[in-house]
Amino acid sequence: ATAGLRGDYFSAQPEARLSPRLALSYQLSQRTTLSGSAGRYHQPLPVVLLVQQAENHDLPLLQATHYVLGISHLLSADTRLSVEAYRKDYRHFPLDPAQPALFLIDEIFYRYGFFFHHGPLND
Incomplete structure (x- = not known):
């Protein structure tokens, strides 16, 4: 251990x-x-x-x-x-209240040519 x-x-x-x-x-x-x-x-x-x-x-x-x-x-x-x-x-993790399933950092990566998929996030 x-x-x-x-x-x-x-x-x-x-x-x-x-x-x-x-x-x-x-x-x-x-x-x-x-x-x-x-x-x-x-x-x-x-x-x-x-x-x-x-x-x-x-x-x-x-x-x-x-x-x-x-x-x-x-x-x-x-x-x-x-x-x-x-x-x-x-x-x-930062979420858009209008689209809580959209992870805001995904949007940043998507704009620069990357995309990461994930399941629902809860806070």
Whole structure:
């Protein structure tokens, strides 16, 4: 087991945050290991959103909590097969009240030639 605590300070949105992390692994056999981890991550809003309105600096930091469960198996001395499943729970992401399913950062990426699809976000 490994536990950690990351500290961040973001000057763009003056706020300090602690982000806990935990990773566990269990050796099922000499060749197979089960692993799991969870952690919280914080980051400021993208600059393009911060400069749009002064009030955006007062918004909370973006937050994601990650959960990962995996298994790996040593197939041979130089080959390992790993499979992982993960889940991410998001909080404090900017949403358009008129279109709450539209994630505002998607619109920014879309304008620059990228598009990311996601499921519904709840805050």
